[in-house]
Amino acid sequence: ARYDDMKLVPQCLAEDENARETLMREFLAYKLYNEITEYSFRVQLLRITYKDTETGKKDKQWAFLIEDTAELRARLGAEKVEDDAYNLPIDSFHASQVRTVAFFQYMIGNADWGFKAVKNLKFLRKKDKLVAIPYDFDFAGMVNAPYALPNKNVGQFKLQDRVYLGFNESAAELHGTSYHLLGKRPKIEELVLQFRWLTFDDRLEIMAYLNEFFEAPEQVKTGSAVAENSPVMSADER
Secondary structure (H helix, E strand, O other): OOOOOOEEEEOOOOOOHHHHHHHHHHHHHHHHHHHHOOOOOOEEEEEEEEEOOOOOOEEEEEEEEEOOHHHHHHHHOOEEOOOOOOOOOHHHEOHHHHHHHHHHHHHOOOOOOEOOOOEOEEEEEEOOEEEEEEOOOOOOOOOOOOOOOOOHHHOOOOOOOOOEOOOOOOHHHHHHHHHHHHHOHHHHHHHHHOOOOOOHHHHHHHHHHHHHHHOOOOOOOEOOOOOOOOOOOOOOOO
16 A cells, blocks of 8 residues: 555553543544544544464454554645744644644643644644644543543643643634534534444543533633643633
8 A cells, every 4th residue: 555654553451341442432532533624634443353373362452543644644735844843833833723723632621732842743734834633632531541640730630621722822813713613513413422332321421521612612721831832811811
């Protein structure tokens, strides 16, 4: 195949129901972001048989593949970023695109990422501006992995706490993005409630968590002063 450099995300532990549920929740997060924007990694669910070469014992586990970054660039008509992309200002990026990244991360309760440190983001260049493609959602509140810890450095004290880690912009600049996600609510609800790889109770739990965002998309809790990105709006603006 022309594109054959895909990342494999397996279960953390063999024969562990929590590991399977965590994997499925993270896979679902990718699928939700696919629905919101094409500037996202596509994923494919797999059922893998592992064979012990010494004993011949076989074990089946779930996993998923993440799209080859070269294929992603080709699909989006973007270029590889060769230079240092740390600590870049917002005017280096397609502003609406990075707002979408930040609001999605806020929606799913993920504080394990960042623009300035280029954490869990892949940067691409399109028309002389950068776009950011997020990945690794296992520390998100929506996923609720048993091993995940909150990011207290940005004011997240429980894993389900939402903290906005986008660039420092006014509320007016962000309303368009928040309501774009709100317009996706019916499709997101459909994807979650019809996701048969999780129990119905798990699906209801995820939807209840996402509805907390949808019911007040304009109310964002900003990161603390020690966060790597500045707060999205001042206390007066809120």
